[in-house]
Amino acid sequence: xxxxxxxxxxxxxxxxxxxxxxxxxxxxxxxxxxxxxxxxxxxxxxxxxxxxxxxxxxxxxxxxxxxxxxxxxxxxxxxxxxxxxxxxxxxxxxxxxxxxxxxxxxxxxxxxxxxxxxxxxxxxxxxxxxxxxxxxxxxxxxxxxxxxxxxxxxxxxxxxxxxxxxxxxxxxxxxxxxxxxxxxxxxxxxxxxxxxxxxxxxxxxxxxxxxxxxxxxxxxxxxxxxxxxxxxxxxxxxxxxxxxxxxxxxxxxxxxxxxxxxxxxxxxxxxxxxxxxxxxxxxxxxxxxxxxxxxxxxxxxxxxxxxxxxxxxxxxxxxxxxxxxxxxxxxxxxxxxxxxxxxxx
Numbered sequence: 579x580x581x582x583x584x585x586x587x588x589x590x591x592x593x594x595x596x597x598x599x600x601x602x603x604x605x606x607x608x609x610x611x612x613x614x615x616x617x618x619x620x621x622x623x624x625x626x627x628x629x630x631x632x633x634x635x636x637x638x639x640x641x642x643x644x645x646x647x648x649x650x651x652x653x654x655x656x657x658x659x660x661x662x663x664x665x666x667x668x669x670x671x672x673x674x675x676x677x678x679x680x681x682x683x684x685x686x687x688x689x690x691x692x693x694x695x696x697x698x699x700x701x702x703x704x705x706x707x708x709x710x711x712x713x714x715x716x717x718x719x720x721x722x723x724x725x726x727x728x729x730x731x732x733x734x735x736x737x738x739x740x741x742x743x744x745x746x747x748x749x750x751x752x753x754x755x756x757x758x759x760x761x762x763x764x765x766x767x768x769x770x771x772x773x774x775x776x777x778x779x780x781x782x783x784x785x786x787x788x789x790x791x792x793x794x795x796x797x798x799x800x801x802x803x804x805x806x807x808x809x810x811x812x813x814x815x816x817x818x819x820x821x822x823x824x825x826x827x828x829x830x831x832x833x834x835x836x837x838x839x840x841x842x843x844x845x846x847x848x849x850x851x852x853x854x855x856x857x858x859x860x861x862x863x864x865x866x867x868x869x870x871x872x873x874x875x876x877x878x879x880x881x882x883x884x885x886x887x888x889x890x891x892x893x894x895x896x897x898x899x900x901x902x903x904x905x906x907x908x909x910x911x912x913x914x915x916x917x918x919x920x921x922x923x
Contacts, residue, residue, distance in 0.1 A: 582621065583610060585645065587669045593732045596651040597698065599636060602671075610645060612676035612707035613683075614638050615702045615792070615820075618647060619674040619840050619872040619880075624660050624744040627866065631657045632677070632873050634794075634820070636703035638709045648732060650698040657748060677878050680792065682706055682714070682821040688713070688816070689717050690784050691880070692791045694803045696724040696735075697732070698773065699795035702820055704733050706792060711744045719744075722779060724753035724771045724799070759807050771799060778807035786812050793819040822877045824894035824911055834891065839919040843869065852914050858883075858890075858921070859909040869909065869923060876911040888919030900909065 585602035585886035589723055593599055603677050612618070637646035638658040652658040665671070677723060682691070684835070688774055691710055693703040707719045725731045729753070740748050767775065770799065789812060793803050807817055818879070834854055841848045843860065852861040859881050862869050871881040876895045885905045894911045902908070 582672050582674055583608070584670050585610075586668055587665060587671065588644065590665070590667055594650075594730055596662065597648060597732050599646050599648045600661065600665065600671075601646050604643075604645060604814075610676065612639050612645075613681045614705040615681040616646070616676045616678040617702070617873075618676050620647075620657070620661075621672040621674070622657060622660060624656060626825050629657050629773065630674070630870050630871055634678075634680075635676070635705050636701045637703045638712070641708050641712050644799065648701045650732070651661055674872055674880075677872060677880075678702075678820075678903075679877070680818055682709065682716070682790075683712060687789055688790045690789050691717055691719050692777075692789060693719065693721045693723075694723070694771065694791065694793040694795070694799065696795035696799050698729075699793075699820070700732050700801070700884060702794055703792060703833040704736065707740065707748070711740060718747045718749065720779075721748070721750045722771060722776075723750065724755070724795070726757065727750075727754050727756040728760070747904050750910075771802060773802045773806045776803050777809065778824050780806065780810055786810065789816055791817045793817070797825055798825070819896075821877060821896050825876050825896070826855075826894050830891075830893045834913050834915065837919065838915040839888070839907070839914045839917075839921065841867065841869075841883075842920065842922040843867065844923075856913075857910055858912045858914065871910060874910045876908050879908065881909040882906055883921040883923050886922055887916040888917070889918060890921075891915055 583605060587600055587603035587604045591599040597839060612635055619630050621630050626726045633647040633649055636648040649658055649661045651662045680917045695703045710717050710719055716789050728734060740752060753771050754766055755770060758835055759885045793800050838849055838851050839858060843852060848867055850861050850865055854859055872878050884908055890907050890912045892907055892911050893913055
């Protein structure tokens with residue numbers, strides 16, 4: 579069983595009208611070490627039900643005093659609304675250890691790090707930006723950040739302060755769909771970050787081998803940036819994206835139907851009906867079966883199960899998983915193909 583930490587909220591920052599940053603005190607004895615770009619999973623109980631939600635660190639270990647995550651209210655989002663409206667200073671929240679591979683890793687050879695984000699996608703990007711700017715003197719950060727306007731721009735003050743501190747190494751372009759001329763911000767571009775605009779931004783004479791790209795935001799942003807970079811012959815190994823949702827193609831469900839599966843969990847066999855289009859994990863959580871899980875996008879291994887019998891199909895994986903055996907499946911993106919499925923957790 580994965581060990582957990584209990585963190586105390588010592589400050590709550592209001593970033594925008596619908597976004598807050600929770601500041602947690604580092605544990606005194608067992609400090610949480612994390613890498614810029616990683617996330618931490620909060621465990622909260624709402625009306626008696628346990629919810630786990632991953633949130634990227636907006637702080638940077640070794641630079642910021644506290645552990646910080648930033649949460650934007652999501653329409654009908656049970657956990658995000660609870661955090662924004664209910665969580666208060668002094669509360670203690672249980673969390674899983676840091677996870678995620680959307681990271682810079684060892685100091686790369688490339689001297690130009692491009693960060694592409696929309697809305698709350700800025701969260702892991704600001705952590706990466708701070709790490710590079712404060713630790714790697716030879717590297718430049720190029721941030722392209724889309725929002726409706728400045729009022730909805732998360733970390734606007736922090737970004738502007740970093741620009742003042744590192745004027746020669748931190749380059750920012752804002753994209754606003756609700757555009758207003760502001761002489762104090764001449765680097766604002768009207769509209770969305772699309773493929774054509776990405777190509778225009780990249781037309782700056784920087785060698786393709788001297789670039790690393792990190793993308794965090796909705797599916798459309800990732801597709802636009804990746805297509806533009808591909809047209810510019812940027813190596814796919816130099817492009818990283820953070821996935822907060824599973825993209826499902828309806829064609830993948832053509833031969834999938836509602837089935838009943840059996841779960842061998844904590845020494846007990848439980849029978850669960852899995853409706854077509856619903857993952858095994860979703861069905862189990864809806865039945866109040868408290869399985870281990872975290873990212874819910876197929877990027878970690880917390881919800882891994884071992885297939886004992888029957889057939890399962892995984893749908894929506896965005897990254898190839900070479901670390902799973904033939905009998906191991908991630909339940910967050912797994913769908914039963916028959917009524918003979920038995921999974922051991």
